[in-house]
Structures are given as C-alpha cells and as structure tokens.
Amino acid sequence: MRRGAILAAAAVIVITNGVVLMEVARNRAGGAIETIQLTERELPLNSRAKEDSGVAVRLDWERFNVFVANGYSWLDRTKLEALGFDCARAFREPKRSPLPRPAFVALEYAGPAWEQWLMSVPQTSRALQTEMSSRLIPVDVAKAAAPLLQKYPDRGRYLIVRAVVQLFVTTFDPITRQQGQARLQPSISEALPDTIHVPPSLSDALGNLQSPTNVASPRYTLTLSYGRHFEPWIVGSAPTQ
Amino acid sequence: MPEGSGRTDAQVRADRLGIFLDELANLERQQVLVLTPEQRGSVESFAERTLQDLTHRYDIDVNSSQKQLSLGMRIISALGGLALCAAVFLFFYRFWGLIPAVGQVAILVAIPLLGVAAMHFTSKYERTLYFTGLIGLVVFASFVLNLVVLGQLFNRISSPNAFLAWGALALALGYAYGLRLLLAAGLISWMAFFSAMIVSWSGAWWESFYSRPECVLVGGALIVGISICLRHRKHEAFPGTYRLIGLLAVFVSLLTLWYAGSDSFLPFEPKSIERIYQVVAFVIAAFTIRAGIKHTLSETVNLGAAFFTIFLYAKFVDWWWDWMPKYIFFFVIGAIAIGLLFAFRKIRSAIA
Numbered sequence: 001m002r003r004g005a006i007l008a009a010a011a012v013i014v015i016t017n018g019v020v021l022m023e024v025a026r027n028r029a030g031g032a033i034e035t036i037q038l039t040e041r042e043l044p045l046n047s048r049a050k051e052d053s054g055v056a057v058r059l060d061w062e063r064f065n066v067f068v069a070n071g072y073s074w075l076d077r078t079k080l081e082a083l084g085f086d087c088a089r090a091f092r093e094p095k096r097s098p099l100p101r102p103a104f105v106a107l108e109y110a111g112p113a114w115e116q117w118l119m120s121v122p123q124t125s126r127a128l129q130t131e132m133s134s135r136l137i138p139v140d141v142a143k144a145a146a147p148l149l150q151k152y153p154d155r156g157r158y159l160i161v162r163a164v165v166q167l168f169v170t171t172f173d174p175i176t177r178q179q180g181q182a183r184l185q186p187s188i189s190e191a192l193p194d195t196i197h198v199p200p201s202l203s204d205a206l207g208n209l210q211s212p213t214n215v216a217s218p219r220y221t222l223t224l225s226y227g228r229h230f231e232p233w234i235v236g237s238a239p240t241q
Numbered sequence: 242m243p244e245g246s247g248r249t250d251a252q253v254r255a256d257r258l259g260i261f262l263d264e265l266a267n268l269e270r271q272q273v274l275v276l277t278p279e280q281r282g283s284v285e286s287f288a289e290r291t292l293q294d295l296t297h298r299y300d301i302d303v304n305s306s307q308k309q310l311s312l313g314m315r316i317i318s319a320l321g322g323l324a325l326c327a328a329v330f331l332f333f334y335r336f337w338g339l340i341p342a343v344g345q346v347a348i349l350v351a352i353p354l355l356g357v358a359a360m361h362f363t364s365k366y367e368r369t370l371y372f373t374g375l376i377g378l379v380v381f382a383s384f385v386l387n388l389v390v391l392g393q394l395f396n397r398i399s400s401p402n403a404f405l406a407w408g409a410l411a412l413a414l415g416y417a418y419g420l421r422l423l424l425a426a427g428l429i430s431w432m433a434f435f436s437a438m439i440v441s442w443s444g445a446w447w448e449s450f451y452s453r454p455e456c457v458l459v460g461g462a463l464i465v466g467i468s469i470c471l472r473h474r475k476h477e478a479f480p481g482t483y484r485l486i487g488l489l490a491v492f493v494s495l496l497t498l499w500y501a502g503s504d505s506f507l508p509f510e511p512k513s514i515e516r517i518y519q520v521v522a523f524v525i526a527a528f529t530i531r532a533g534i535k536h537t538l539s540e541t542v543n544l545g546a547a548f549f550t551i552f553l554y555a556k557f558v559d560w561w562w563d564w565m566p567k568y569i570f571f572f573v574i575g576a577i578a579i580g581l582l583f584a585f586r587k588i589r590s591a592i593a
Contacts (some may be wrong), residue, residue, distance in 0.1 A: 002417045002418070002534065005413050005414070005416050006357060006360075006361055006413075006414075006415030006417050008409075008413045009357050009410050009413035009414050009417065010354060010357050010379075010408045012410045012413060013350065013353050013354055013357070013384060013387070013410065014350075014354070016388065016406040017346075017349075017350050017387065017391070020388070020391050020392075020395075020397070021346070021391075023397070024395040024397070027395075043542070049334070051331060051335045052334045052335070052338070053335055053336055053337060053338030053339055054334065054337050054338040054393070055338060056393070084444040093503075093511075095503050095511065096503040096504075097441070097503075098443035098445075099440065099449045099452060099453070100445060100446045100449050101444060101445055101446055102446045138279060162398060164446045189476060191592065192398045192399070193392075193396050193397065193398055193399070195393070195396075196396050197393050197394055197395075197396055199341075199342055200338060200340070200341060201340065201341070202340075203338070219515075228397075229398070231395065231396050231397055231398060232396050233395070233396055
C-alpha cells in the first residue's frame, strides 16, 4: 500500500513535468506563428526582489488613462457579447460585475491607433506622458485567434495575444467629469502570460539594468515569438544603439 | 505497522493502562480494594511489560510530560517544514538566473523526487514520523516551486491543472505516511481546482474563482460528504481533517455571501441572496452542532458552535450596531452570552 502510494507520488511528479515539457514543445513546434521586435517601451523590465537572479520583462500596452475618454470605443456591445458577456444583465444589475473572460486581443504596434492616442494627450504633458510609454494599442478582440490573424496579417505591426477582458457598468462621464447615463466600461486587464522570462543566454543586453525610473529612451530591443498556444519566448536581444 | 491506527490504538491502550493503575492506587488508598503483594506485583509487572512493549514497537508517550513534548515536536516539525519550504524557494530564486534552462529543469524535477526518496528512507528509521512529515512539506513546496518556475521559464499561461497535480502529490504522500498536514494541503489544492473548473466551465477566466464563493462552498460540501462516505480504517484521524477543511470552506464562503450577495451565481437581488445565505448559515451551523453531538465529534461541535456564534454576532451587528448606543450593544451581547451558557448547561444535563 505504502510502496504503491510512494510510486504514485513519484509518478505524479514525473508525468506532470513530462506533460508540461511536451506542451512547451508543441507550442514551439513548427516555428513561431508571430515574431515581432519590440523595445524597452513595450517590454520593460519586470521589478524583481533583491535576491532574485532571474530576468523577466512584462508586455506593456497603452491602458488608456484619464486623457482618453473612450479608448475602448471599438470594444462595443456586439464584441463583448461575442466574448460571452451578458451586457443586458450587466445593465440590469450594475452593482454585480460580470466575471472577467479570456479572449484574444490584437495589439497594434506604433500605428495609426498610437498616433491617435498621442494626439489625445494634452500638449503640456505630452513629452512626460509619451517618451517611454508603450506604443502597443489594443485595437480588436475575439474569442478565437484565427479571425484576428486573418484580419491583421502584418506580423510586424500587429501582435495577437491571449488576454483577460473585464467589464463594468459606470455612470461616470469622462468628458463632462460628471454622472451621466449608465454605459459599459470594458478593459483589457491582463495579457497572458503577463511576464516573459529572458533566458540567461539572451539576458546580456539587459545586463544589470534596473527597472526604469528616469530613463529617457529605450535601452534594449527584444525579438519576441509566439507559438501555436500563443505562449511567447524571446529569440533575440540587443542593446539599443 | 508503525503509523496510522496501530500507533493510535497503542497510545489509547497505554492511556487506559495508566488510568487503570492510577485508579487502582486510589482504591487501595481508600481501602476499597486491597491486593496481596503478589497480585500487586503481578499487575505492576504486566503494566510495565506492556508499556515497554508498546513504547518499543510504536514509540508512544507513556506520561503527560512526554505527551507535551510530542506536541511541541509536532509544532516544531510543522514550523521547521514551513521554514525549509521558504528556504528552498529563496535559494532557487537566488541562483536560477545563473543556470542554463536544462539545468534549471533538471533541478526543479530532481528536488521533489529526491524528497520522496528521502521520505521513504527516514520513515524506515523513525516511528513517530516527525522528520518524514517535515520532509513531506518540503516535497510539496518544491513541487509547487517546480510547476510555478517551469511556467515562468517557458512563459506558460496559468492553468488550474497545477492544483490537480499538487493535490494528487499531497494526497498520495499524506495517505502513504498518515500525514494530516499533507492531507489538508491536498484537499485545499483539489478544492481550488474544483472551484476554478466551475468558473472556467461558465466561460469566465479561471483565476476569478475566488470572486464566486459558491464554488468554494460546493467544494467544501463535497469534502465533508467524502468524509462521511469514505471509511478510513487505517488513518482514523483523517475524517477529522476532511471535516475541518470542508466545514471551514463552507462556513467562510457563507460568511462572505452573508455580506456580498452580488458575488453569487443566483439570479436574485443581492440583498435577497444575502438573506437567503444568512438563513442557510444558521441552519448549517445548527445542523453541524447536532451532527457533531450525535456522532460524538468534539471538533465538529466546536467548529459549528464557533461559527454559529460568529453568525449570531454578525446578525446582531447588522440589526443594532448603527442605532443602539455602543454600551447597550455590548451589554446585550454579554447578556445573550450568559443566556446561551444557561441553555448549553441544560442541554448538557439532558444529554448526561
């Protein structure tokens, strides 16, 4: 009995690791389905504990702060309902927020959406707000990846990632700054995975850099690939010239 | 059989023998029963032989000092295990950036496997299983570290399946050696997996399962149900751990829904949901006390009574806190506590 249980415990460890490594191999099998070069602006160093020797970056995108009244205007009721949100119920019961749902998001890199966002930032705070901010802007969302990959074929401009979409109902109007009509307030709360590990062999470009505090321009460029499960890995790194 | 029911039975027998000898000495002092020197010698030598035999075979506690020391050793074993878990985590994070990926994976897989082998080895040389339990905690923590870091290394999207694997390992080791702490870790892991799966099936992101306490409530109820259906002949203490984990999950979920009806799956007004769960909370707490008394499960009675009292006080706060002067509020609470003491005294006499 005891011997069987111990063997079962060892089997759980071996089989679980085997399954994880097999899934990793399957994700990368057949090469990357997306590869894009991004800078420190989009992939800032993830803050780490003093005694953590690992290096990781996090995928950052513009989250639409107070300067943008309607950053997610494209994420309308039809799209939200396609993701599975019950918008009618959300309006009926505004105090009961629907649970966040997984989705695929198309992020546009330094394109028209970013230029539009740049214009919406007041002139006085533009330099402060934009010099190190991410140029990735969410532009579309879907339940599956295929329609987005088809709709946005430029792999150097668009990045399709897994993400979590949240939905609230609010009566606050960001333009008038007053209470108004109830409206849906969706947001992309998290990219999956939210941090990306930089392997030791590629972390030289990042060296002993610390998380950016007063950095004026990006210090490195990373090449990021995504596999068939939309799990990323870093394939190249270089210090910015 | 050095663990499980064998050791428990041996401890019960030793305790009974100790009480018998004490009572015999008492009877002799009061001249109720007077043994001849031969009879007394025979009883004492039998008791001594039996205790020596039990101590040799099962390493039991033969007096109260030993019992207290054993309790202290159990606490040290748990705390030491937790400290070693932290050490394993911090040690790995300190050096993992300097090791190539293959080496990292090899270390991550090897640590829990070596731990399982170490548990097997130490269990052969100790009957009380303090070191085995301590290593068991480290094995569980290193397997958690294993999957977390593997996910970080290869940028995997988080999945509730990790809880399934952690639970399976903890339960396998818990049942192999009769370790209740690992059993509890396994039950909590599987409860998290079950709750996450319910949320995931509804189409929502699995990590939001804690936002719907009903998922945890159902998981807790299932664990209590298993403790009733599953017979534990070898590990007699295990049903108590099942009940503790299951009932805690049920009561904490009910307490959350007591105040947060909007976090429920039920399609009613949040206030109505809160009222429904307040009634359900009282009924379940009362039923737990009744079932505990009926089946002489003292921990279950205590847990039920504790939560019944918490629910009662929560209701009093809801009703009276805002409008009643605070000194009257606490006076009423005190008076009710005295009333409850009288009620329980009557019930106690009736049971006797």
